[in-house]
Amino acid sequence: MSQQVKFTLGADEYPHTWYNIVADLPGGAAPALNPATGEPLTPDQMAATMPAELIEQELSTEREFEIPGAVRELYARWRPTPLFRARALEKALETPARLYYKYEGTSPTGSHKPNTALAQAYYHKLAGKRGLVTETGAGQWGTAISMAAQLFGMDALVFMVKVSYEQKPYRRAFMQTYGARCIASPSIETAAGRAVLAEDPDSPGSLGIATSEALAAAAADPTLGYTVGSALNHVLAHQTVIGQEAIAQMALADDYPDVVVGCAGGGSNLAGLAFPFIGEGLRGGRKARVVAVEPAACPTLTRGRIAYDFADIGRLSPLVRMHTLGHTFVPPGFHAGGLRAHGIGPLITRCLEENVMEAIAVAQTDCFAAGVQFARTEGILPAPESTHAVLGAVREALRCREEGVSRSILFGLSGHGHFDLAAYQQYFAGELTDESLSDEALERSLAALPELVNV
């Protein structure tokens, strides 16, 4: 094998279609339910917040959705993204493993989020919407939607979890640069926000509350399209450009991964990288082990329950069947803001049930240690979310060393950490803690699951 470290595709060699794993997954997807009736949500009911094309993708069992030309043109500004052989990290780990990473940090906002933001903006624009509304935690998703809205000539309204809004003024400024309006949540702008503030005027907010506010704002203003940063089937499908490119790039490297590792929050980066590989295996092709790495402080896959639950604390969303810690769950403070959701994409849950994916939970200080080692060898500073995948891959590589086996390990580097240096600073100062979720806290939040829970 050559000493090549970067595997690039030509400017037009990125996928023409998004991949829908539902077509290949035995048992397919579990339908979302109308919480009022317990019956599967109908396309008509979904039409309140989603344009027809996204509903079609959300419910489809087709294997591929064509990427619209206007979206491909915008993808072309930074796609295909590079895939790297991590030779320097291999050397530092003294591992016989072959380590590869697929890097999404070269997008204009520094993460993989624009892959679906642009798609959703396009379909909402097509449906005649004037603007987009969404919630954001750490701000990666809000920034991506702000950019996508602006590039399609739309307004953007972003409800940002208040504690992040205050801690991350630069994220707000970034959204403002794209012309978006960013509001601290809970806010007085929606009934959902006012209800929270009435109980607790000093509420720091949560992703669940911000989601309630964004849904309420979309319900109140039919010119606004509600957009979703992760979890839903169509969102995960949009991200599969990552894995499809990676398959072609691994072929250029004359290799194929034995193990694919991704960080797990809502599931969009993980699915984006892993689903195309899982699909190959499900269709009788090459098989890779897939490992989801989640924070021990928000252990949805490793300690959550599979249940029908709401996406938001205000119970405005449909019920979706997923691994969940309960929609009232608010994780302790930790720095991977993109991995703080109480639930995960239903198709990720289905993959675990079908034994085509496994999950581990890791401590954040271990993640930062892996992130620093990665920066010092490969040169790229990973986002805190991405450090989870780095750590998962490092552990696999060390196992290869112990076993004296050379496996090929591919992991997803979802974004750069240029916005997250405050977290690295705290890590170096020894100020980061590893809070695990107590059994009592978990029981409490699971007790708040809706009646329909054990499905």
Add this chain to the structure above:
Amino acid sequence: MSQQVKFTLGADEYPHTWYNIVADLPGGAAPALNPATGEPLTPDQMAATMPAELIEQELSTEREFEIPGAVRELYARWRPTPLFRARALEKALETPARLYYKYEGTSPTGSHKPNTALAQAYYHKLAGKRGLVTETGAGQWGTAISMAAQLFGMDALVFMVKVSYEQKPYRRAFMQTYGARCIASPSIETAAGRAVLAEDPDSPGSLGIATSEALAAAAADPTLGYTVGSALNHVLAHQTVIGQEAIAQMALADDYPDVVVGCAGGGSNLAGLAFPFIGEGLRGGRKARVVAVEPAACPTLTRGRIAYDFADIGRLSPLVRMHTLGHTFVPPGFHAGGLRAHGIGPLITRCLEENVMEAIAVAQTDCFAAGVQFARTEGILPAPESTHAVLGAVREALRCREEGVSRSILFGLSGHGHFDLAAYQQYFAGELTDESLSDEALERSLAALPELVNV
């Protein structure tokens, strides 16, 4: 012409050599002088701070220097960088001009600085140095040296201008992530720093002071190699990978620039992009107008004097012949930290003298306005330094509209602005001012030029 927006080269299609404009520039380069004697610096004298290979490059009249394999391998992690046709910006400006930009923000540290940081680290390593020492203003250069040192297994010591050190803790954390030691300057670690502190314990520092400290530290410890972020001939040569790639990419676009625009501080991004184009013209090939855009608050090229001057306030550097505002000059506060030097690369000065480059000075609020327009059309948030080039290109494009002429305009986008959102925030809050340099202040700092001045 197609609707293509991104022009990429293959993973191995970046230059094998750095370009040295001295070979083509009539009259060549002016030698640096020993301040003690007023005689040209000899290679022996230069050897105190520079490895043999860099001295050779600094003094060479050869047209090309081979890029060492180890440096090319590291370049390969992000080079070739993309060149874009700015079709969305063209549309917003309603200009018949064809706008292109060469983007260096996809490097691991987010700017063009690693192009020379890796080269300098390599040669110092080869010369047996244990570590690297340098000064940094805003932090882009310090970060690049920190990464380069780490990737070559060396230590890094960075003297950071104190006011930036305090205002930009994230930059410090980034350097620390690469294992560097970053010190606020003036510091008690060097005689130069102690002298400043004795006079003014609250000194906010300046690039000139930090340079004195870095030079002093290198002089005190022979295991440390002193590195330079801009201005010197070899540094500018290392950056020419940018322009050489751009020539190949413009050919892919089936176009050639009538105008090349770059931001001007020490001159490294400007030279990196423009020198290969200027060289073609000087050798009788195609000619492009080249426009340097500098801040009105630090107007080295438009209001400085051509003189032999020091690079640092402590007068530890050799004397170099350049446009200078005087080595005691401290610019008023503005946000393009990379454009705050009192002098510029001597070869930039020579280009102005030979009429192959022109210069304009612009106000920072106009730059930020152009940067926001760029982000809202092209999606990429430019660094404050880069916004100067954006503004210069926008003005050229608007002139095309007035004149009804379609020209091809290429500008350099030296880096992303993900570290600079505090500045954008101040811009949106209306808190940025446009301080111009008063004639009195300019006279004062020019009066401090060394005796040898009018050469």
